Amino acid sequence: EAQVTQNPRYLITVTGKKLTVTCSQNMNHEYMSWYRQDPGLGLRQIYYSMNVEVTDKGDVPEGYKVSRKEKRNFPLILESPSPNQTSLYFCASSPGAGYGYTFGSGTRLTVV
Amino acid sequence: QKEVEQNSGPLSVPEGAIASLNCTYSDRGSQSFFWYRQYSGKSPELIMFIYSNGDKEDGRFTAQLNKASQYVSLLIRDSQPSDSATYLCAVKSQGGSYIPTFGRGTSLIVHP
Numbered sequence: 385e386a387q388v389t390q391n392p393r394y395l396i397t398v399t400g401k402k403l404t405v406t407c408s409q410n411m412n413h414e415y416m417s418w419y420r421q422d423p424g425l426g427l428r429q430i431y432y433s434m435n436v437e438v439t440d441k442g443d444v445p446e447g448y449k450v451s452r453k454e455k456r457n458f459p460l461i462l463e464s465p466s467p468n469q470t471s472l473y474f475c476a477s478s479p480g481a482g483y484g485y486t487f488g489s490g491t492r493l494t495v496v
Numbered sequence: 497q498k499e500v501e502q503n504s505g506p507l508s509v510p511e512g513a514i515a516s517l518n519c520t521y522s523d524r525g526s527q528s529f530f531w532y533r534q535y536s537g538k539s540p541e542l543i544m545f546i547y548s549n550g551d552k553e554d555g556r557f558t559a560q561l562n563k564a565s566q567y568v569s570l571l572i573r574d575s576q577p578s579d580s581a582t583y584l585c586a587v588k589s590q591g592g593s594y595i596p597t598f599g600r601g602t603s604l605i606v607h608p
Contacts (some may be wrong), residue, residue: 419598426600427540427584442595474539482588484530484542485596 386411387448390475391486397465397495405460407475414420416458417442417485418450420471427474434444465495500587501601509606515572516535517602519585522540522566528588529561529568530596544570575606 388409394416406450409416428444433452447469449461458477462469472492476485478495499522509515511589517531526546546550546552546559546568560569568587585599 424600427598429595454528482547483529484532484545484586486538486542487539490539 388488390491400464403462407458409477414480417476418460419474421445425486430487470495477485500597500599502602505519506605509575511608515575517570518582520567523585523589525589527585530586531570532584533581577606580606583595
């Protein structure tokens with residue numbers, strides 16, 4: 385089944401404890417992105433990648449890191465999480481420019 | 497700053513009626529337009545895309561694009577309670593990296 389897989393689905397952590405949210409797609413898509421979704425603010429792009437080793441900042445990159453060492457994987461790293469990073473996170477992938485995204489199931493992160 | 501505007505709703509329609517969802521965008525260079533459906537607690541799902549002026553139909557869904565007026569609409573015919581969800585409009589500009597801008601979504605409620 386073609387899909388984008390994110391893990392974990394739910395995560396509660398403490399301020400300052402480094403964490404990684406994994407994302408993997410099995411559709412051989414070129415493009416991958418991370419979004420966060422907050423009530424009243426909609427979907428905001430954190431980082432995106434157009435190919436292996438090619439990443440760039442989205443609208444809200446502060447406090448996040450990403451890497452794209454393999455085509456299928458695009459992990460999101462929070463080196464020192466803070467409570468304002470409590471949110472619902474989505475990973476998404478696309479075959480290329482002009483195509484829509486396929487979204488993962490989401491990761492609900494709570495930072496206390 | 498590229499903007500995509502949607503009325504947050506909720507838009508309430510009776511079962512069997514036509515639901516009309518609208519989206520306006522600020523960037524005249526926008527080339528690709530997408531509609532996503534997001535059920536509460538779930539990830540967005542691509543339901544329609546349109547690139548050219550005019551209408552595009554897919555089952556009960558019709559996307560309408562008017563580039564001169566910078567708006568895109570989604571019509572849902574014979575609305576069903578299962579169509580109750582938030583509908584997100586996304587717009588991508590011509591060229592450059594693939595960075596779609598999402599609207600904040602319109603909540604649709606279809607009541608029996």
